Amino acid sequence: MIQVGDKVTFLNEVGSGVVTEILNDQYALVENEDGFDEKHLIAELVLEKSEKEYRLDGLEYVESVKEKIDAERKYERLEEFEKKTKGLVSYVEDEMEVDLHIEELIDSHHGMSNAEILNVQMANFKRQLNIAIRRRVKKLVIIHGVGEGVLRTEIRTELLSNYPDYEFHDASYRKYGYGATEILIH
Known part of the structure; x- marks a missing residue:
């Protein structure tokens, strides 16, 4: 649910802004990056999450990073093996x-x-x-x-x-x- 003060991006156009007012069930007023207020359909606004919300907690984050590193190393070793055995x-x-x-x-x-x-x-x-x-x-x-x-x-x-x-x-x-x-x- 979008509220006043939420940072949003636009679904069908480039850019983002901050919700300044909820006009009704369908529309909200959004101050764009240039400082202008624009009327947008709420259904076409995407709530931006903070970087903190995107991060995984402790062990999950470390495990996901390890998995990515291991996958890259495995791919590199496979490429190296294929080059040597071509x-x-x-x-x-x-x-x-x-x-x-x-x-x-x-x-x-x-x-x-x-x-x-x-x-x-x-x-x-x-x-x-x-x-x-x-x-x-x-x-x-x-x-x-x-x-x-x-x-x-x-x-x-x-x-x-x-x-x-x-x-x-x-x-x-x-x-x-x-x-x-x-x-x-x-």
Whole structure:
């Protein structure tokens, strides 16, 4: 309910003012920002709340701010991840290709042990395999490189242990040489 002294904004026009008089059930006199009195329909006046009324109390306010910050950070991390993995994963209809060369996964692997590098590569393999399963991709090609065959062996051990229903074999020699494994997901 609008009363004399209330600060209001106009529903159908730009500006605001203060109610100086209630003329009747339908109209009120409002002093606009320029100091002039104008007659307005009460139904077209919107009561302005003070900044204090818009604020949330203590804990609610802190929680809402935290939620917004967390959402922004999550979005930033997602954007950063997508930038880093842009060339790493490619999709063609029901096929997915993942490159596990360490240079493709992280900015710098300087100072990392072979075991640490292998852990990063296997973590990425498991994550991409789960993504492929969720997306119902039929064929997943994992590019692991030739090297000493440690990563290839680890990938195949993981598949045999935890995904015994999935078939796998060397990917196309013509396209990948000996450095890739093709997984058929049912």
